[in-house]
Amino acid sequence: MGEHSMLSKLLRSERGSLVFLAILFVIGVGMPLANLLLPASSALHPSTYTLGLVGKYMTYALLAISIDLIWGYCGILSLGHTAFFALGGYAMGMYLMRQIGSRGVYGDPILPDFMVFLSWEKLPWYWHGFDMFWFAALMVLVVPGALAFVFGWLAFRSRVAGVYFSIISQALTYALLLAFFRNEMGFGGNNGLTDFKEILGYDLQARSTRIGLFVVSAIALGLGYVLCRWIVTSRFGRIIAAIRDSEGRTRFIGYRVEHYKLWLFVISGMLAGVAGALYVPQVGIINPGEFAPLNAIEAVVWVAVGGRGTLYGAVVGAVLVNYAKTYFTVAWPEAWLYALGTLFVVVTLFLPKGIVGILQRFRRSES
DSSP states (O other), rough: OOHHHHHHHHHHHHHHHHHHHHHHHHHHHHHHHHHSSSSSSSSTOOHHHHHHHHHHHHHHHHHHHHHHOOOOOOOOOOTTTTHHHHHHHHHHHHHHHTTTGGGGOOOOOOHHHHHHHHOOSOGGGGGGTTTTTHHHHHHHHHHHHHHHHHHHHHHHHTTTOOOHHHHHHHHHHHHHHHHHHHHHGOOOOOEEEEEEEETTTTTTTTTTHHHHHHHHHHHHHHHHHHHHHHHHSSHHHHHHHHHOOOOOHHHHHHHHHHHHHHHHHHHHHHHHHHHHHHHHHHHHHEEEGGGOHHHHHHHHHHHHOOOOOOHHHHHHHHHHHHHHHOOOOOOOHHGHHHHHHHHHHHHHHHOTTTHHHHHHHHHHOOO
16 A cells, blocks of 8 residues: 555656656657658648747747746756756857868868968867767767856855855856957857868768657656756655755765755756757858857746756746747847837736646646
8 A cells, every 4th residue: 555655645746757858759750750741731730940930949948948047946047047058059150060071162171161361370179079979979968067067166165155156157157258369269150160061970960860850859858857857866866855945954964965966067057058959950051149148048037937956847938938938039030129028927926836836726726
């Protein structure tokens, strides 16, 4: 009887996760099949453009999960997580630029077009290795992870927390924004990296490649969710929750709080880097605008709207807010930012647990 009760409790606690993963599986398999098998005249046929748009939303959802992991479960509000997202994107963008070769405007087999235009004589040392996909994929994890480790170690060791951590994390992404705008940095300056041709030898504009990127984005989102869910339900996750609820008490009973916060922050930064790497080939560009503090604030809004501390709520918020943004930036471009700010204030004041919180309250009232 006790085992049956425990199993029922586990199934109830994981019901949201199972529903989310089932929906993700249906989308990840169903949309590509519908695109390939159904005629374009069918109402159920998703265009290749739609696949690309949903694929982009899934990368945003992975970024939102990475933020929810540290904010919802550890109470660390980072307003600079787009720094890790953009660094992962630049790592992938550098690989894609190296694949252009002599097909660029200036026909140089080694130097990207912007370097030829700026009269660079040789490839900078930090661009070497990015002609190999495995190296670029490794840097997608290493570069954001290393930055998260150094920044987190300095901040958590100094016991920087709360609003002060939020401010310095936003200062970090703004500093990177200013640095990457400079042509001397060797990352394309204001224009960034673009005009990509292929990935792993496949034409980026081909329908099969777009479908492949869509499927990989769905898999990455699913794996990222499972990883985060495993972390928060483990012993490590219980300690993280204790730090969120009472950091002083957790420290008093003997836990090295800064170590737990640091490793969670590093994992979160690496997940954001993977999201950025999947984002770039689907949108076809990466520039310093991705470091913008406003983007980081928007990402926090996604999590707040969906419901922090649930993971799948972060996904819901990321998809809904970005869908609204896609629609309203065309229908109501002048007022979109005001609407976004109002949404954040309303959710913070009246819906502290977001959309998922409303659904959970409704379900409890029914039972």
